[in-house]
Amino acid sequence: MLLIPCPYCGPRPELEFTYAGEANISRPAEPESLSDEQWAAYLYQRTNPRGMHAERWRHVHGCGRYFNASRDTLSDQFQFSWKPGESPP
Amino acid sequence: MTGPFRTEIGGRIDRTRRIDFRFDGRLYSGHPGDNLASALLSHGVHLLGRSFKYHRPRGVLGAGSEEPNALVRVGSYESRATPNLRATQVEIHDLLVAESQNRYPSLSFDVGAINDVLSPLFPAGFYYKTFMWPAWGWRRLYEPIIRRMAGLGRAPTAPDADIYAQRYVHCDVLVVGAGPAGLAAARAAAQGGARVLLCDEQSEFGGSLLSEPDTTEAGRNRLAWRAATLATLAASDNVTLLTRSTAFGVFADNFVALVERVTDHLANPEPALPRERLWQVRARQVVLATGAIERPMVFAGNDRPGVMLAGAARTYLHRYGVRTGRRIVLATSADSAYGVAMDLHRAGLTIAAIADVRNEASGPLAAAARAAGLPLRTSTHIAATHGRLRIRGATLARNGTGAREKVACDLLLMSGGYTPTVHLYSQARGTLRFDESLGAFLPGGDTGILQVAGACRGIFATDVAIADGAEAGTVAAARTDPGGAPQPVRTISVPDSGALLAREAPCDRRAFVDFQNDVTTKDLRLAVREGFVSVEHVKRYTTAGMATDQGKTSNINALALVANERRMDMAAVGLTTFRMPYTPVTFGTLAGAARGNLFDPIRQTPIHAWAEDRGAVFEDVGMWKRARYFPAARETMAQAVARECRAVRTGAGLFDASTLGKIEVVGPDAAIFLERMYVNNFRKLAVGRARYGLMLGEDGFVLDDGVIGRLAPDRFHVTTTTGGAPRVLAMMEDYLQTEWPDLRVWLTSTTEEWAVVSIQGPRARDIIAPFVIGIDLAPQAFPHMAVAEGTILGVNLRIFRVSFTGECGFEINVPADYGSDVWHAIMQQGTVFGLTPYGTEAMHVLRAEKGYIIVGQESDGTATPDDLGLGWAIGRGKSDFVGKRSLARAAMRDPSRKQLVGLLTSNGETVLQEGAQIVTAANGNASIGHVTSAYFSTTLGRSMALAMISGGKARMGEKLLAPMLDRTHEVTVAPAMFYDPKGERLYG
Numbered sequence A: 001m002l003l004i005p006c007p008y009c010g011p012r013p014e015l016e017f018t019y020a021g022e023a024n025i026s027r028p029a030e031p032e033s034l035s036d037e038q039w040a041a042y043l044y045q046r047t048n049p050r051g052m053h054a055e056r057w058r059h060v061h062g063c064g065r066y067f068n069a070s071r072d073t074l075s076d077q078f079q080f081s082w083k084p085g086e087s088p089p
Numbered sequence B: 001m002t003g004p005f006r007t008e009i010g011g012r013i014d015r016t017r018r019i020d021f022r023f024d025g026r027l028y029s030g031h032p033g034d035n036l037a038s039a040l041l042s043h044g045v046h047l048l049g050r051s052f053k054y055h056r057p058r059g060v061l062g063a064g065s066e067e068p069n070a071l072v073r074v075g076s077y078e079s080r081a082t083p084n085l086r087a088t089q090v091e092i093h094d095l096l097v098a099e100s101q102n103r104y105p106s107l108s109f110d111v112g113a114i115n116d117v118l119s120p121l122f123p124a125g126f127y128y129k130t131f132m133w134p135a136w137g138w139r140r141l142y143e144p145i146i147r148r149m150a151g152l153g154r155a156p157t158a159p160d161a162d163i164y165a166q167r168y169v170h171c172d173v174l175v176v177g178a179g180p181a182g183l184a185a186a187r188a189a190a191q192g193g194a195r196v197l198l199c200d201e202q203s204e205f206g207g208s209l210l211s212e213p214d215t216t217e218a219g220r221n222r223l224a225w226r227a228a229t230l231a232t233l234a235a236s237d238n239v240t241l242l243t244r245s246t247a248f249g250v251f252a253d254n255f256v257a258l259v260e261r262v263t264d265h266l267a268n269p270e271p272a273l274p275r276e277r278l279w280q281v282r283a284r285q286v287v288l289a290t291g292a293i294e295r296p297m298v299f300a301g302n303d304r305p306g307v308m309l310a311g312a313a314r315t316y317l318h319r320y321g322v323r324t325g326r327r328i329v330l331a332t333s334a335d336s337a338y339g340v341a342m343d344l345h346r347a348g349l350t351i352a353a354i355a356d357v358r359n360e361a362s363g364p365l366a367a368a369a370r371a372a373g374l375p376l377r378t379s380t381h382i383a384a385t386h387g388r389l390r391i392r393g394a395t396l397a398r399n400g401t402g403a404r405e406k407v408a409c410d411l412l413l414m415s416g417g418y419t420p421t422v423h424l425y426s427q428a429r430g431t432l433r434f435d436e437s438l439g440a441f442l443p444g445g446d447t448g449i450l451q452v453a454g455a456c457r458g459i460f461a462t463d464v465a466i467a468d469g470a471e472a473g474t475v476a477a478a479r480t481d482p483g484g485a486p487q488p489v490r491t492i493s494v495p496d497s498g499a500l501l502a503r504e505a506p507c508d509r510r511a512f513v514d515f516q517n518d519v520t521t522k523d524l525r526l527a528v529r530e531g532f533v534s535v536e537h538v539k540r541y542t543t544a545g546m547a548t549d550q551g552k553t554s555n556i557n558a559l560a561l562v563a564n565e566r567r568m569d570m571a572a573v574g575l576t577t578f579r580m581p582y583t584p585v586t587f588g589t590l591a592g593a594a595r596g597n598l599f600d601p602i603r604q605t606p607i608h609a610w611a612e613d614r615g616a617v618f619e620d621v622g623m624w625k626r627a628r629y630f631p632a633a634r635e636t637m638a639q640a641v642a643r644e645c646r647a648v649r650t651g652a653g654l655f656d657a658s659t660l661g662k663i664e665v666v667g668p669d670a671a672i673f674l675e676r677m678y679v680n681n682f683r684k685l686a687v688g689r690a691r692y693g694l695m696l697g698e699d700g701f702v703l704d705d706g707v708i709g710r711l712a713p714d715r716f717h718v719t720t721t722t723g724g725a726p727r728v729l730a731m732m733e734d735y736l737q738t739e740w741p742d743l744r745v746w747l748t749s750t751t752e753e754w755a756v757v758s759i760q761g762p763r764a765r766d767i768i769a770p771f772v773i774g775i776d777l778a779p780q781a782f783p784h785m786a787v788a789e790g791t792i793l794g795v796n797l798r799i800f801r802v803s804f805t806g807e808c809g810f811e812i813n814v815p816a817d818y819g820s821d822v823w824h825a826i827m828q829q830g831t832v833f834g835l836t837p838y839g840t841e842a843m844h845v846l847r848a849e850k851g852y853i854i855v856g857q858e859s860d861g862t863a864t865p866d867d868l869g870l871g872w873a874i875g876r877g878k879s880d881f882v883g884k885r886s887l888a889r890a891a892m893r894d895p896s897r898k899q900l901v902g903l904l905t906s907n908g909e910t911v912l913q914e915g916a917q918i919v920t921a922a923n924g925n926a927s928i929g930h931v932t933s934a935y936f937s938t939t940l941g942r943s944m945a946l947a948m949i950s951g952g953k954a955r956m957g958e959k960l961l962a963p964m965l966d967r968t969h970e971v972t973v974a975p976a977m978f979y980d981p982k983g984e985r986l987y988g
């Protein structure tokens, strides 16, 4: 069970979290101005990297907050986490 | 009677006490400290089981958790029986009842042994090849026979009578294994100030210290050192000691699972004690000191009872005071065998021959054996063994020549070198490297949070292992104190051992590699010949390493054979994956208290007790228990539902809607927020009014629905589907926190704050009006989709005029604690109006008559609002909402999409099956849609169905077909609204 660093609460067991997909994918400000292809890319295309991955988690059974973290998809090791709107350390 | 093979003195057993136990119905005796294997061996009993596939007689091979052969069923009651336990790990007590497995009628005469004669029929992968024809044969003929003939123990038939506990703990340093390295590591870590947890799978700490002679190479007294170290540990406040506790799994970030066997070794345990306890440990640092397992030699007849690992014989001698035989042949490819030979020789056993396959044996141990006059033959292997239920002799052969020699013996010991027990290290994602001189895979190094010490990393000499463990413990403790002194480092390196891998069985006869799954050298060679390249494939094809012992004694030998067959290096062949559990774990331990009623949380509404009293039949909706219908005396479900539906249509019905999800959305920007989350218009919604809300995903498909009432300019009462509440709240939080953090909105889950009593029907208003204070319920004052706050029976009330039945209806929200009282009062008041409680089944029928959808029943995650006939809900002129952009895609407006329609069967008695496919008469093979809901409607006097049909809206009146199991039914497409299409009753 992973130990996940919540930037609000500190390291907590994986059981307290839900995964929320890749980070840094903002909802387009004007969806209507996007082509179908651009909109499909926003909806479905993800990097799915082998290695460091910026992703979102929610500390659902804790502070309830969404936050960002970078995790190595190969080793499952977390590098660090940061609050929404902040830059990674 | 003391067993005839018991030594006169020595061992860890208490000779002053006798324990009587039963094996296969016979009474045997042993002493405290014995396990089942040692006690039986003390009586000269070697035959303990029959093998998996060939039913070959098998004896004890090892002395611990690596044992592949001696599997027994323990327990005289089905409710307390456990199959497939290793006799080497079952401690004896006065009420122990054990029996052998996989034999009929008896262990010494087993009819299944015919399989051994027929073994040419069962090559590797035989079940893929032999039993292909006829098609029905596998399920009805072959599988039942194979299941009866091949196998391990019999699963217990009664529910487990024991209780199991679970515990979470944190520690600074977890040390796994309490042999010399582990004990030293724990002591050093504790001295470094760390909180230490030390666990070992055995009944007492010490590991190899208990199995080997009194003094080490350096002259240290093993048992004295062990006692002194244990005394230090026991006196330390910061140390927790766990015996009989197996670390069976290592997970991410040093999360380690241990199973502690609490009562199995006791004849009369305290009834309150759990049988086993699962420890879930989060350790800052882990030291693995899990030791090493001896490898068997691969030769023909190496599985006969009386063929044993050399180290095991030494353990039985030193730890249990048992001579495993009288006249001994040793087969070896490693120096370690000579130490064992000397020990047994000193204990008065006859060493008949030592066959070393290596061309020379030059180490100090071999020299000592030579000096003692032991008959040592190099370049010699075992060509055959003799005997049936017990070995009687062995044929020794010179490598490469025809010279043979038959030697009588009653024990044949094997030592193919030691394999470090890297299972847990590998589970922790440590990388392994192959060490040629050791003939074994070794841990590549420490991971920063997990280290390995002692024999587990190839350091076999006791004195060095102790020093190695102490270093690991010191380093681990220092790492948990990052502000402390400079970090110490490990200095000890792994020495050469000079073992030779049994790469090639020197004869072509059948030699066993995996004892538990009966995999032979022939099977492995066949797999390679048939083109299996990856070891993972060879493993699955031959089943080598796939038994309950996970190939603890067989994996390396199997790999060596594959490497040899393919002319490759061991390192290039690689290793199969180590998976948890290290040894089998009971379901009871993993389940803990989560069984029966505690298996899954049960949610009950405040009205549950009333419904139970009333004889309601409940159904599970998510975790909720919901009353499905309330049968009166001798009523069938259909009769009860019909009566409940009639009551709602003609008088009034009372429905417990408390399970509806509820979210309080509050803040100056609440209306803006909801307008973005839902397709509807909320900014223009007046205070005191409610609206049907439809929520989409960004992909444009319907996700949830519910009624949303505006209680104040900045306060909304949002309801969701019963199952959807957590999902909707999570999605709202996601958008609020990460997309629109500028919005001043706060979300609170209020599902369990409110009890919801829904009253529906033409008499609903008359029944509740006397109770409701401060709200005028008259139709003009409180029309359909109105909401207001007031009081009812003196408690706070939020009342919605809403309907999921098509009748005039009210949803009465009161604080959950008062739900039951309010329900009672309304029921009492309603009696004269014929007020009838109704359940979810009637609710389903009533809403289907009106064509109201249920998200997840009519919709399946691919339905748009238009598909469901809900396009009207989309707010006009809204620039954006979640899912809007996707609705603009051409495919979302394709007229051939599946659309919600009604279906009427030509025979009004026929109720279609939900899920039935719909086809056209022109093409009976291509489904154009499916039935989503189907009921018999008492109101209509006939059956009705809702369905999602391709281009359904354009098919009104069309005749289609619904093939079902009994016959194909003709149906006519109709609007998805069977009752009161003008809504006169709803608005009345």
Ligand SMILES: [Zn+2]
Pocket: A006, A007, A008, A009, A010, A059, A062, A063, A064, A065
């Ligand atoms: Zn948190």
